[in-house]
Amino acid sequence: MPITVFSQILQQADSLEDRYLKGDFPEEERIALLRELAYAGDVDKMLKYSNELIETAERLDSLDGLGDGYIYKGHALRLKSDLPEALKNYFEATRIGRQLNKVKRIARSEISIADVYSMMGNHQNAVRYYQSAIGLLRDIQDSIGFSSALENLGDEYLTVDMPDSALMFFDESGRVFRAMNYTEGLAYNLGNRGIAYAQLGRDQMAKDTINRAVTMMEIMQNYYPISVYLTYMSDIYLNQGNWTVAMNYAQRSLEIAQKHGLKDQLSGATLKISELYEQKGEYSKSLDFYKQHIAYRDSVNNIASVQEMANIRANFEIAQNKEMAEIRANFEIAQKQVEVDLLNQKRRVQQIIVIAVASALFLISLLALGLFRRNKFIQRTKRLIEKEKDRSDNLLLNILPEETAQELKESGRVKAKRFESVTVLFTDFKGFTYYSEDLTPEQLVKSVDFYFSKFDEIIEKYGLEKIKTIGDAYMCAGGLPFPSEDHALKVTQAAFEIAEFMEEMKQTKEEEIAHFEVRIGINTGPVVAGVVGTKKFAYDIWGDTVNIASRMESNSLPGHINISENTHQLVKDHFDCIFRGEIHVKNKGMMKMYFVNRKHNSNGKSNTEHIDEPSSVQNQG
Template identity: 55%
Template sequence: MPECSCLGIKYATKKVCFLIGFFYFIFFAGYSQNQAVADSLEAIYLSGNYNDNDKLKMLFEIESNQADTEKSLAYSLKLIEAAKVLDSVKYIIIGYLGKGTALRLKGDLSKALESYFEAARIASEEEEGSSLGQANFAIADVYSIMGNHDNAIKYYQNAIKILQKEKDSINLATALTNAGDDYFNNGKLDSALIYFEDSDKIFRKINYPIGTAYNKGNIGMVYAEQGEDDRAEVNINEAITILEELQDYYPISVFLTYMSDIYLRKNNWSRAISYAQRSLDLAQRYGLKEQISESNLKLSELYDHVGNYKKSNSYYKNHIAYRDSVTNLREMEQMADVRTNFEVAQKQSEVDLLEKESEIQLLKDKRQKTVIYVSIIVLILVFFLAMGLYRRNIFIKKTKNIIEEEKNRSDKLLLNILPEETAIELKQRGKVQAKKFESVSIMFTDFKGFTHYADNLAPEKLVETVDYYFSKFDEIIEKYGLEKIKTIGDSYMCAGGLPYPSQDHATKTVLAALEMIEFVNLAKTLNPENRIRFDVRIGINTGPVVAGVVGTKKFAYDIWGDAVNIASRMESNSQPGKINVTENTFTLIKDSFDCEMRGEIEVKNKGMMNMYFVSKIED
């Protein structure tokens, strides 16, 4: 039966579950599915004519108002991606809930569960109580569809407890309705009605039309199961009227099959067929696989009753095709049991026949029968031996795969610490020979005012801010083939031209520095969470260095030489938003970049040195 928010529609007599949901839409009060709204917003989104600050809400509105499950899934994925870029936990959770609902309506229950569990994990980590409650009853709904009553009730109770604590009226009412639905599907009508009544009180109190509509439909289907057709028809028609206004078609499709049942009991075949056909048309229009299957089955039954066996058979074939595409585990187990019982019965018949024949020819074929028995025993032994070898082979393969995965994991971790060439040498020889490089470009970066903020900022926020910048710096230097050496506080050190010497290392180092400046400037304009942002100083020098690995337990790849010290001085003599380079570096890049000569500047422990600001790539 239909429910609000992850609403499950279930036919107790058919043991088939259907799922309707809009649980995550209640982040915005008064939601109702509206395809016209979705189409209008989609046109704006595709045109690109919108404010970036409105992007997440727009994607949510498009996805949540979609009647087409394929489009709903596509926009939920876009929402997740955009929310991760903007670091919006609320919309990441909404996106995963929306993705799960779309997958569930498409009949892909295992992937739907994965998406719901991911939403629950994030909500739990971020202590988003209301979202955690929604994710719990979404998970419960999927278990309910699968026929796993124990797991379904467990997660419903979890959701109800959380939502009561959060005072989240809409989702609490929804969870109560869903739990009542599961009790209904398991034949516990009294328990179901208690949950429906509790839910209905909440929906009416907060004047929530779609919740009221689903409850009317639920109660109508209870009356239908009890044979009270008139009361059932009144409630279901009222539910359909509300849902048509809200353009929520999935529950309408299900309710129409119940209306068909009511008119079937009244022997009004034409009305019964008309309702069933309307149900199928709606399900096909919006890609609702489970309901397409059930509507085809209902039409098959109706045409069978009126003697039109050709049409009945055609609809039944369609029912089987769609049913098989969304078959749950419980149905598969039941089918397996039926098939096994059939095969056992067949084998037993064959054995009985053989025994009778053996009795007739007992004296003549005694020796032959003995050979047959021995052969059977040998075959059984061979079979068990083969099974044992097969399972042993599978175990060995799994063990090898685990070992290989751990080896790959160790190699990957080592490559995160050392350059590939150095890591290979360390694994092969147990140590690394220091190497001299005649020409290397060394870059240092430093954030202006970082020490002041470090004294006043919470440790976790400080680390989070530094990680935000350094993670992007890692991407940039990887793009230009540079080697990260280390970070010291807010200082970031990298080098070009090692461990593999190259001719253009100075150019690539400057290009990376320009991209870092661009990123730091952009970060100050795109700051939706109002986080601390900095200006960066960068210094670069080119010269000879010695590179090697230090330490015996915690390895560290490092470089030494006067060129390194001078690069550090270039950074400290730079200015916010500027790239300060030495004469050595300028000589190598002057034909490729616009540079501004600063003249000779006093450098600590080095005397006067020529310095240059790099402003941009040469036009």
Template identity: 50%
Template structure:
């Protein structure tokens, strides 16, 4: 290793210190350069990987370096750095809004803390668990874990982490509409942050106190505090906090009646949140913009932002995740109690070991003989179960991937993206979905949507078409991915008429008296790229300009109608009755030619 690089590494390791909270993107960038250009010994590599992961502010990059740290920690049998890696991986998931994954990592970190007998490490784990519960608006569990961590940090005279925990507890109360109690904790944490010259902590405090001033209607104080917070956080490149406080600035200007500035700040917040993948902040900004555009009379934009808000809100805070998180918490607490019981049992057993040793050996010999006999029977049964599970997994794979793609995935372990030149894409969307979604219970809404989408799936199977996915109340399907015939666009339009007929029959038969859905459909034909996204919970998807135009065809359609582009029209005009709508302006596309498909031409009707 070159002497200059060695000195740089030692500077960071000596002067940065081990802090499980600070983030400094400049430090991370510098160390990434060192790490990529230097062949470090394993011990130094562990330290450098930890400092990169802990200081990195981009969640995807933080996750990548955390995974590297975990892998190297296991290879070198370093339990301490394994705990650090799992902790930073949890932080990366928390930044992305994947709270279930974050919680699992923090509980795993707590188990390592117990193995290391480290009170400080366990307190950090408890604080992180509390932060996740706070994000999920579970105040009761958040307060429980905050109190445990604060108590330990005070015992250890750890001023920095005590201040951080007090601030986060105040933030939990603020999120749960108790600004007065939040203000008390912010004032206490502010004194501690100032006493240790913690610039980042002071900035966070200023921003949150600014939010409270905004709630109280003291807009000038709110604006001053939040503006100062954003200035400092921008220098530190803490973009998740910047996005949140820009959103708070939007609220301040909305309260002052300056809706243009409010919209500008909300758009800036959304842009940062989307850039770095902060799901909960994307949801919040979308909701703000929906409200602002509604006030401005721009109903289409308001509706789109509200749909985006619902999508991201559900991806961050859904019933399944809440249940999963409660299960993780229960598992962790049961494991803690079990450790205490095991310890007590061990003390009692130590008095009886001598007496039981001989009899235990005899029992073990008998069990071994009996075990050998049962082993052969078990192997036979296991082979049958394995074969059944293999068939089951194959069927599940074919249920989410085309057969050709599933075979490639099983054979190679990955799927290579492929380009298809002439694919027809269908989007279908329920009108008034948001209106009914706000009035119906989640269980009732899911029952109704499942009824329609299951029928659409059967229609696709009937015509030999491929369903791609559902996005909220939108249904997406294609024709021509794994066939090269001239019938693809024709089949997709036929399927569209079947979908319209099914929806209309459901209304006439009063299948769901509390809802009266209408569906609009859009179709386009063109080149796409298809492949599998991700390595966990992967999904088959398609991309390309043709997909975007198909989406625009759907949004430009009307209830009970099939709207097609000029590319699809050229393929089906001889077989369907089509009406030219003219060139219609669509968002980000200019003017596009569109056609309504009104029915099947008589000759085709007799043969279809």
């Protein structure tokens, strides 16, 4: 279990935020206050205030504050499981550390880089960066950083089943922790030692050591490692044949993960429970928990697709395991039968040749029948695999445009393409974070899935391309992957249907569905489109057009459709538009914006009007 050098400190986070929001501080303390806010609190607040710290440090030309901003943003992104973006920010923090010639900053950034590589399964890079950080920290005599890097390097060797190597590093880090009386480090050291002993088969030592670590972690209220260590205790008892105690530890791990919102360990605990039920032969319960494991493990950016992929993958893997087990069982039976018959044949050969020949023919028939049955099983397995392949292809078409999916299957990659005129739409639910705090996870998932599924139907109706969802934000575009001339009109029409649907839902009384108000923003211009990544492919678009569309949404009002000047030029002859004036947009300056109305004038021309916006709207950005 790796130690995070920059651990979250939750105490006083609320009072710090109140002070910052009230502005009750001198301007020269702004960077220091943002450091504290980006260093503490929940993940979303860490990300929010680290971004503000980066912007403020750039404005005030504070290179030191900028480096802190990047490393805290990396921590927030890592906790949100956005590992590629976390890595980018850690590398930027390292670059600034070298520019400032701050060895301690460089070393701790390298520890964070190594932690990310470890989470990505890149053992070689993780070891390389841990060793580099250890060398730097040893020279400057940073005891906590040095011992933490040693502990994390030892933990990395546990991930590749090298417990003897891991224990060498735990020995050295443990001596430093004891000399400093560093309680948190000692707790992690004990837990990691317990895992190493478990891998070496020293079960009693493992149980004693892990129990001591759990006791210390409970005093410190550090629940994530407790949940991890409990799953290892479950493994130990399972290896000893004590299924009941193993299940108790796994369920306790799951309860802690659920209570404290530990997303990573929810995945680990549900997987362990699934394995335990499989050992017991209770395949239905095993399948249920395995589906939960996959749902927690995968990204929740697109809830409907994730659930479908989890069900497909779980059903296929369980079915495949049962099919192979059936094949193995039948083969073993046939093999034993052949051995018995051969023995009887040898005895009969000594008595009479005719009987021996008859027995041989009988055995050949049995063997042919066994091969025939085995071949039938293989054919059934192949058909199952082909069926799942077809379902995977269909799922790929749900994620990528057909032309892009075909190019990806044929060449293994997709070339980026530039489109000169595309209309981009963003939606966002007003007050989503506030309302979601009062909802159960099940209600939240069901509500977002309900609304986004309806949005999918609407954009499919108008031949638009869904790009992605980010939390409660929904993004789509018209004019790609096949260029068209009326994409701005179709996107605007789709926006009206979305707004009308959200308004209708406010009148319903369905208790399981939360009610939100939606803001909509649209912009038109050139974009570059392509597929990013080598796993979990995502079709995405980039360019200033996308950024401005996002600003149109953030500067909109609930229930309104806010469009840019570019889009207005394309739809003004078809819709009434209300000119909002020039509104300041962050990083863009003053930009013209319009609200779009449904109705036309009798002459078919738009009635472009100007309205005075409230000052709070004009200054958004």
